[in-house]
Amino acid sequence: MCNTAVFYGDELARYGFGGSHPLGTDRIHAFWSRLQAEHLSNVIVEKPETATEEMALSFHDKEYVELVKMASRQDRSMALDRGDTPSYRGVFEATLYVVGST
Numbered sequence: 001m002c003n004t005a006v007f008y009g010d011e012l013a014r015y016g017f018g019g020s021h022p023l024g025t026d027r028i029h030a031f032w033s034r035l036q037a038e039h040l041s042n043v044i045v046e047k048p049e050t051a052t053e054e055m056a057l058s059f060h061d062k063e064y065v066e067l068v069k070m071a072s073r074q075d076r077s078m079a080l081d082r083g084d085t086p087s088y089r090g091v092f093e094a095t096l097y098v099v100g101s102t
Contacts (some may be wrong), residue, residue: 003042007101008032011048015094017086050093051100059099068092 008028016025035043056065068078070089071078 001042003044004040005044005097006035007044007046007048008038009048011050011097012063012101014090015098021084021086046101048097049100051096053096056099068095 013025013028015023016027017023018025053065068080069089069092071080072090072092074087075089079085080087080091
């Protein structure tokens, strides 16, 4: 049996859109609880890693990255796309942990 790496930590828990959004902030804790209940012996837990802005730019264009950075500094929410992805304070930094851990 091969090992499986799982990235888990508060840094990843900061990425989520709350409410009834499919990517709610509770999903990582639900996953972790279920994983713990399975008592698997082949899981290696890794700390989340942060990506650089350059890594994010390898997938998203500069204008979008700048939009997310700007929204991340604001206290009010704004749509980061056509309405399905709301922003929140710290969304850019949280996103870099998701990118880096991926």
